[in-house]
Amino acid sequence: MNPNKPASVRPLSPARRDFLKVSAALGGGLLLAFYLPGRARGAGSAAPFAPNAWLRIASDGGITILVDKSEMGQGVMTALPMLLAEELDADWNKVRAEFAPAGPEYKHPWFGVQGTGGSTSVRVGWEPLRKAGAAAREMLVAAAAKKWRVDPATCHSDRGFVLHPKSKRKASYGELAAAAAALPVPAEPKLKETKHFKLIGKSRPRLDTPAKVRGQAQFGMDVKLPGMLIAAAARSPVLGGKLKSFSAEKVKALPGVRYVVEISNGVAVVGTSYWAALKGREALGLEWEAGPLATLDSAGLSAKFQELMGTPGLVAKAIGDAKTAMAAGKHLEADYEVPYLAHACMEPMNCTAWVKPEGVELWVGTQGQSSCQITAAKITGLKPEQVKVNTTYLGGGFGRRFAQDFVAEAVEIAKAVGKPVKLVFSREDDLRAAHYRPATLTRLAAGLDAEGKPLALAIKTVGPSIMAAAFPSAIKDGLDSTAVEGLADQPYAVPNFSTEWVRHEAGVPVWFWRSVGHSQNAFAMEGFIDELAHAAGKDPFEFRRALLGAQPKARAVLELAAAKAGWGKPLPKGQARGIAVHESFGSWVAQVAEVSLENQRIRVHRVICAVDCGQVVNPDTIVAQMESGIAFGLSAALHGAITLKDGRVQQGNFHDYPILRMGEMPKVEVFLAPSGGTLGGVGEPGTPPIAPAVANALFALTGKRLRKLPLAL
Amino acid sequence: MLNLYINGDRYRIDLPGDTPLLWVLRDQLGLTGTKFGCGEGLCGACTVHIDGEAARACQTPISTLNDKEVTTIEGLSPRGDHPLQKAWVAEEVPQCGYCQCGMIMSAAALLKKKPKPSETEIDQALAGNLCRCGTYNRIRKAVQRAALPVGKQGGLK
Ligand code: FES
Ligand code: FES
Numbered sequence: 093m094n095p096n097k098p099a100s101v102r103p104l105s106p107a108r109r110d111f112l113k114v115s116a117a118l119g120g121g122l123l124l125a126f127y128l129p130g131r132a133r134g135a136g137s138a139a140p141f142a143p144n145a146w147l148r149i150a151s152d153g154g155i156t157i158l159v160d161k162s163e164m165g166q167g168v169m170t171a172l173p174m175l176l177a178e179e180l181d182a183d184w185n186k187v188r189a190e191f192a193p194a195g196p197e198y199k200h201p202w203f204g205v206q207g208t209g210g211s212t213s214v215r216v217g218w219e220p221l222r223k224a225g226a227a228a229r230e231m232l233v234a235a236a237a238k239k240w241r242v243d244p245a246t247c248h249s250d251r252g253f254v255l256h257p258k259s260k261r262k263a264s265y266g267e268l269a270a271a272a273a274a275l276p277v278p279a280e281p282k283l284k285e286t287k288h289f290k291l292i293g294k295s296r297p298r299l300d301t302p303a304k305v306r307g308q309a310q311f312g313m314d315v316k317l318p319g320m321l322i323a324a325a326a327r328s329p330v331l332g333g334k335l336k337s338f339s340a341e342k343v344k345a346l347p348g349v350r351y352v353v354e355i356s357n358g359v360a361v362v363g364t365s366y367w368a369a370l371k372g373r374e375a376l377g378l379e380w381e382a383g384p385l386a387t388l389d390s391a392g393l394s395a396k397f398q399e400l401m402g403t404p405g406l407v408a409k410a411i412g413d414a415k416t417a418m419a420a421g422k423h424l425e426a427d428y429e430v431p432y433l434a435h436a437c438m439e440p441m442n443c444t445a446w447v448k449p450e451g452v453e454l455w456v457g458t459q460g461q462s463s464c465q466i467t468a469a470k471i472t473g474l475k476p477e478q479v480k481v482n483t484t485y486l487g488g489g490f491g492r493r494f495a496q497d498f499v500a501e502a503v504e505i506a507k508a509v510g511k512p513v514k515l516v517f518s519r520e521d522d523l524r525a526a527h528y529r530p531a532t533l534t535r536l537a538a539g540l541d542a543e544g545k546p547l548a549l550a551i552k553t554v555g556p557s558i559m560a561a562a563f564p565s566a567i568k569d570g571l572d573s574t575a576v577e578g579l580a581d582q583p584y585a586v587p588n589f590s591t592e593w594v595r596h597e598a599g600v601p602v603w604f605w606r607s608v609g610h611s612q613n614a615f616a617m618e619g620f621i622d623e624l625a626h627a628a629g630k631d632p633f634e635f636r637r638a639l640l641g642a643q644p645k646a647r648a649v650l651e652l653a654a655a656k657a658g659w660g661k662p663l664p665k666g667q668a669r670g671i672a673v674h675e676s677f678g679s680w681v682a683q684v685a686e687v688s689l690e691n692q693r694i695r696v697h698r699v700i701c702a703v704d705c706g707q708v709v710n711p712d713t714i715v716a717q718m719e720s721g722i723a724f725g726l727s728a729a730l731h732g733a734i735t736l737k738d739g740r741v742q743q744g745n746f747h748d749y750p751i752l753r754m755g756e757m758p759k760v761e762v763f764l765a766p767s768g769g770t771l772g773g774v775g776e777p778g779t780p781p782i783a784p785a786v787a788n789a790l791f792a793l794t795g796k797r798l799r800k801l802p803l804a805l
Numbered sequence: 806m807l808n809l810y811i812n813g814d815r816y817r818i819d820l821p822g823d824t825p826l827l828w829v830l831r832d833q834l835g836l837t838g839t840k841f842g843c844g845e846g847l848c849g850a851c852t853v854h855i856d857g858e859a860a861r862a863c864q865t866p867i868s869t870l871n872d873k874e875v876t877t878i879e880g881l882s883p884r885g886d887h888p889l890q891k892a893w894v895a896e897e898v899p900q901c902g903y904c905q906c907g908m909i910m911s912a913a914a915l916l917k918k919k920p921k922p923s924e925t926e927i928d929q930a931l932a933g934n935l936c937r938c939g940t941y942n943r944i945r946k947a948v949q950r951a952a953l954p955v956g957k958q959g960g961l962k
Contacts, residue, residue: 164901301893305893305909306890307879307906309902313837314837367824367828438848485902487840488901518844712897716940719940722939723938723941724938753935753941754927754931757941759942
């Protein structure tokens with residue numbers, strides 16, 4: 093038997109059959125061609141009608157819609173095709189979604205590069221995708237009219253057909269594809285009025301679900317190429333440390349190990365299986381030089397933040413004179429503190445790279461295709477357009493997969509060995525060689541008048557800059573707006589208001605983490621507003637409501653959440669409610685959390701969530717994103733902390749970096765309150781309000797104000 | 806040399822006995838529906854059935870599997886139409902989807918033992934399966950849907 097013979101996919105038979113002998117000598121094992129489920133066959137680039145970068149119509153009527161955003165669970169693979177298919181009047185059952193390659197035509201209009209993030213995918217796809225569908229539809233109608241020699245205005249389209257009612261003629265899009273391709277693409281096609289939408293606004297089953305429940309969806313982790321090797325890398329256990337020495341010889345002799353490669357961040361062991369690479373890594377006998385961060389620890393960082401709080405910050409917002417106005421009223425002041433957080437995507441970071449003289453090919457679950465091209469080009473000396481990016485499904489992203497560290501390492505290793513290599517992070521690598529949500533300290537001070545109305549609010553926050561690492565050009569006049577988002581633009585009517593930022597770079601890599609600055613700033617802002625309500629002797633819901641007169645959207649979701657939660661009505665003994673409202677990424681979300689304590693452990697029973705994201709595209713996906721955002725925020729509120737000691741991250745796996753478990757998941761009830769107009773995002777806005785809603789509920793229950801995450805009584 | 810029975814096929818395996826089943830499935834056999842999430846038995850992404858019981862493939866050295874029967878998500882049902890898989894589709898459970906094969910395998914082992922599990926029994930059986938996307942409520946509903954008698958609630962036959 094030839095052990096290298098591909099065995100392809102085997103039929104499952106009840107009868108036992110002898111199968112391939114599998115051994116370490118087999119190398120890559122069975123060879124399975126890389127493919128993406130959902131990738132249409134027969135509707136590929138040979139399609140006769142491809143009027144733009146997103147659409148191909150085959151002569152058999154198959155419609156392929158290219159999705160230029162990464163599918164990481166947020167549902168773009170369904171919602172974006174819906175936008176195009178709506179205006180195309182396509183038969184939804186014939187629509188297939190395919191991941192787009194990397195290319196200039198897919199540049200994100202706000203980012204300037206191709207990428208997925210900031211809860212923007214549907215927002216930025218809304219115009220161009222509908223136009224792409226409408227233009228194609230007009231061309232198909234024109235092609236039919238020309239064929240039938242009738243006025244196009246007397247024809248219309250319906251579910252994949254052009255019809256001419258007068259003559260009772262009908263032609264499918266597939267039949268018309270070739271003729272339509274010969275016509276000019278209209279620049280300003282006519283779009284439907286929202287009331288005529290057939291697909292948009294109604295829940296559509298997600299196109300990626302069947303593959304995902306059968307184990308057929310291919311994540312970056314699942315990529316397998318002929319001759320591919322698998323790598324594990326060792327990096328300094330102390331942040332910023334440097335490699336001193338290692339012994340490659342012994343490791344190279346281990347079964348299944350093929351190469352030991354030094355890379356910028358450390359050493360990689362490359363073998364025929366991940367297990368072989370891991371075993372090799374253990375035997376490297378590594379020695380590291382600690383470097384400048386060797387004394388960094390979380391307690392020291394907390395003290396440093398307190399010290400910096402006394403220094404003047406950069407003014408991000410100033411209305412009136414908060415300091416003077418404050419002196420006149422009843423004074424309140426509080427500090428809110430949050431730790432670093434890891435993303436802990438369920439799929440650890442990984443990237444497959446193949447460096448050839450003529451170009452690089454990548455297979456990667458990435459949020460930033462253009463960045464991948466630039467990363468690989470820099471390392472290989474090739475041009476970005478010589479880097480082909482195959483985007484796989486992402487086993488979670490949450491911002492982490494915008495980063496390039498794992499891509500750069502994979503390219504370095506692949507370049508050294510000259511074969512396709514898949515670099516895989518262990519969970520420990522994933523939590524330690526990471527990019528974190530910043531730890532921050534925020535001080536809020538307010539003055540209340542005799543009626544309990546805020547006269548002044550002064551906020552100062554201390555923390556690092558995410559944009560300095562990610563998009564330095566986004567820093568304007570020294571200000572990284574993500575550091576103060578949700579603070580400087582807080583919605584409550586306060587005549588004298590200021591926000592300052594003291595930047596402090598501790599040397600810990602920081603990054604976008606689901607909802608970015610809002611993730612910590614909503615906790616501070618909505619916690620403190622609750623404190624003011626209490627100090628004013630007012631109900632926390634009514635207090636907020638009264639200060640949101642100029643914010644109808646905020647008020648609407650707040651009122652809806654309160655009404656649906658039965659705010660003010662009694663709860664079972666031992667339970668209490670808390671409320672929070674916050675805007676992020678263009679959407680307003682209000683949440684009411686019902687909590688109790690079970691043996692001093694915090695238990696969240698139910699969360700009522702009201703969301704206004706403007707226009708609704710796929711309602712069930714919005715509901716799912718709210719559920720998901722709440723779970724993500726609850727993990728942070730109840731458990732999440734990355735801490736440092738002697739420059740090392742102390743957490744390594746899910747036992748010491750716990751995330752929410754099934755039994756901890758509250759009932760979640762989501763209510764959509766779309767106000768129409770501009771679209772808001774949905775991937776992130778569900779996260780910010782939950783931590784303060786729970787903390788406020790715990791205050792209502794115990795009288796204890798919790799100002800630190802994770803929450804502990 | 807070990808005999809491994811996976812999804813009804815027999816493999817003769819000549820690999821170090823301490824190799825976890827997970828890496829044999831994924832790297833050698835191309836059965837990538839079984840996922841790697843933690844490598845320490847802490848997340849459940851790698852859940853398979855060994856002689857019908859839910860087990861973590863990352864914690865199962867192949868030396869312990871001689872003559873045992875392993876079922877992965879690829880072998881759970883002939884056409885990917887196990888009642889749980891159908892229920893998962895009906896409830897629109899997956900988001901990123903990475904944890905879901907492990908969830909389904911854990912739930913399938915539960916239903917075999919307890920055809921009508923209570924909510925608490927579901928939570929307990931799936932307590933070791935983590936979902937970073939927070940799809941837990943839909944998972945619970947989908948397990949309950951799959952446990953319903955044929956014909957109820959639609960979608961499952
Ligand atoms: S990978 Fe096996 S339990 Fe996490
Ligand atoms: S669906 Fe993403 S981890 Fe469960």
